[in-house]
Amino acid sequence: MARADTLARARKLDRPETAYLMRFPTADGTRDMELTWAELARDTDWVTARLREHGLAAGQRALLTASGFEGFWGHAVIGALGTLKVTYGIAEAMGWDHRRAAVFHRELAPHAVIGLSAQTLEGLAGAVDIGEMFRPTSVVLARPAAVPLLRAVGVSAALISAVGPALALECPERRGAHVNAAEWRVGERDGQLSVAAGEGRASPLPETPLGIAGRVVAGRCGCGSEDPRVLLAEAN
Template sequence: MARADTLARARTLDRPELAYLVRFPTADGTRDMDLTWAELARDTDWVTARLREHGLGAGQRALLTTSGFEGFWCHAVIGALRALKVTYGIAEAMGWDHRRTSVFHRELAPHAVIGLSAQTLEGLAGTADIGEMFRSTSVVLARPAAVPPLRAVGVSAGVFSAVGPALALECPERNGAHVNAAEWRVGERDGQLTVAAGDGRASLLTETPLGVAGHVTTARCGCGSEDPRVLLAEAN
């Protein structure tokens, strides 16, 4: 049977609602939460809109650095890149794979690099000038620990971070990383972030301390978004 026929047959099969079992750290240990295909589709739509605000569009190229266990966060990013018709390459976010990040960056000349980690930067530092490498990249979204060293060498890096089971993405305003208000409720208690599931999520998650230092602002962002923004202590 041809591959096209196999895929067509596969589309007719029943698919369970569950897409992923999300495991994430909290202040009191790890928690598990179901992620359905419908929720993943909504998450993908939200990420698509956020990346469009950064100017990503058809014909551009992107580099995503991620690890396999982050599938439930990064699947939405991959879906967004596909929706925007952005060609992308993927490198492991662990430091041992920094050479692949370097090769993809050189060969793709990407418009955007998403998910840069401090470990990747540490690996690259021995072989490249980080500032020279990324200053010419139009969009750099990095994990919190990687943001200060990038900004220190003149790279206008925004924040890309998990906030418990949610994903936070900083807009071009650089005033904190947005979290989808339609899906999650983020807050703070004693200088630590908390997260709870919105009414539309399949799994119940009451207000949960994450053990992550940060601040939440609900003021309207300069980009026009009403989504809350988290300002992570590690990224400043």
């Protein structure tokens, strides 16, 4: 049976509403939440809009560095790249896979690098000039610990980070990473971030301290978004 036929039949099968079981760290340990297919679709739509703001469009190429356990947001990013018709390659975000990241970056000449980690940068540092490698890349979305390393060598990196079960993604204004207000409520207390699930999420999540140092900025961003922004201490 051809692969297309197999996929067509698979689409007709019933499937459970749950897409992922998310496990994320909090100030008091770890917590689990369910992620439904409907929620994943909404998350993908939100990420698609954010990447479009960064200029990603059909025919471009991207490098995504992510780990399998990050599927709850990695899948949304992959879905967004597919919607935008952006060709992408994937490397592991751990330092031991830095060579794959280097090969993809060289061969793809990507418009965007998404999810760049400090571990990847540390692995690359012994073989390449990080500034020369990433300054020509139009869009660099990096994890908190990687952002100051990149900015120190002249790379205009924006922030992408998990905030508990939510994804924070900085817009081209680079004044904090937006969190989807339709799905999550982010707050701060004594310099520490918290998150709660919005009313539309299937798994309830009351206000939960995350043990992440940072603050929340409310109000309209220069990009026009009303979504709150998080400023992470680690990324500054």
